[in-house]
Amino acid sequence: MKTALITGGAQRIGAQITQTLHNNDYNVIIHYRHSEKEAQALAQKLNQQRVNSATIVQAELSDISALQKLSNSIDHLDVLVNNASVFYPTPMSETNQNDWHKIINTNLMAPFFLSQSLMQVLSESDGCIINIVDIHAQRPLKNHAIYNISKAGVAMMTKTLAKELAPKIRVCGVSPGSILWPENEAELTTDQKYKMLNKIALGKQGSAIDIANTVLFLVNSPYITGQIIPVDGGRTLNQ
Ligand SMILES: NC(=O)c1ccc[n+]([C@@H]2O[C@H](COP(=O)([O-])OP(=O)(O)OC[C@H]3O[C@@H](n4cnc5c(N)ncnc54)[C@H](OP(=O)(O)O)[C@@H]3O)[C@@H](O)[C@H]2O)c1
Numbered sequence: 001m002k003t004a005l006i007t008g009g010a011q012r013i014g015a016q017i018t019q020t021l022h023n024n025d026y027n028v029i030i031h032y033r034h035s036e037k038e039a040q041a042l043a044q045k046l047n048q049q050r051v052n053s054a055t056i057v058q059a060e061l062s063d064i065s066a067l068q069k070l071s072n073s074i075d076h077l078d079v080l081v082n083n084a085s086v087f088y089p090t091p092m093s094e095t096n097q098n099d100w101h102k103i104i105n106t107n108l109m110a111p112f113f114l115s116q117s118l119m120q121v122l123s124e125s126d127g128c129i130i131n132i133v134d135i136h137a138q139r140p141l142k143n144h145a146i147y148n149i150s151k152a153g154v155a156m157m158t159k160t161l162a163k164e165l166a167p168k169i170r171v172c173g174v175s176p177g178s179i180l181w182p183e184n185e186a187e188l189t190t191d192q193k194y195k196m197l198n199k200i201a202l203g204k205q206g207s208a209i210d211i212a213n214t215v216l217f218l219v220n221s222p223y224i225t226g227q228i229i230p231v232d233g234g235r236t237l238n239q
Contacts (some may be wrong), residue, residue: 002025005031005079005081005118006031007081007110008083010030010031010038013083013132013180013212015038018054019212021079021212021216024216028055029054029056030042030054030056031070032057033059033060061084061106061114064109064113068113068117074118076124076125077121077122077125078125079128080122081215082110082131085107085150087147088103088144089143090145090147092145095145100146103147103150104153107147107151115129123168123169127170128170128172129171130172130215131172132176132215133151133175133228134151135175135176135235135236137154138155138175155175158171158172158228159171162226171226172225172226172228173229174211174228174231175228175232177230177231177233177236178196178206179207179211199239200232201235202234206232211231
């Protein structure tokens, strides 16, 4: 039985990746930060489908010691999905170093050092790393400079690690377009949503399943490494 670790795997897109890999015979380690109830409920559901197939692990990934503790608890791994991320506007006139550290450490530093600390176990299984990037890694979203920079870093990390960790470990990425509306501090107005939908060639948001199925495709593609697949309904055609 193969094992996958999904960061931020308890809700939204991460939860769908967790379920899709589980449906395809992976045991899953569901990482969460605050969503303990959601992580427990998901693990319980998956363990009812297959005994001892899902565990949960808590870590604040912007804290390097918590990240190392998480890695040290794993002695076998086939797939690492770097999905956890933080997203909110950081207009240049208002942003500060706290925003920089929070976003860069969560979105870029954590996937990098998780990949480093898990590369030994991943190489023992000829495993792979799938980074969840963003179409804004290439074309910036206005007023989100730090997020854009963090995801551009993740895109380059995908390519540079694919080169460095080959041939034992493959490293690929999935770049979502608009899949689920942001919540809380990043929430959009109805007008902003309407404008965004108008830019999508297929005229609608994607679903978390679209992202999870692409992750599964890459996991099952042993001759693909260093590639990042946009899943955006054609939105980048109009950017
Ligand atoms: N939603 C979209 O339409 C969209 C579009 C483009 C790209 N993406 C990318 O797709 C991925 C998933 O998107 P999403 O919207 O489902 O993500 P999300 O809900 O914004 O965040 C996913 C999880 O990340 C975890 N997280 C955040 N900060 C953390 C930290 N410092 N340490 C540990 N965990 C942390 C949270 O876990 P807890 O809940 O446990 O705290 C959260 O549930 C992300 O990489 C995102 O950038 C999404």
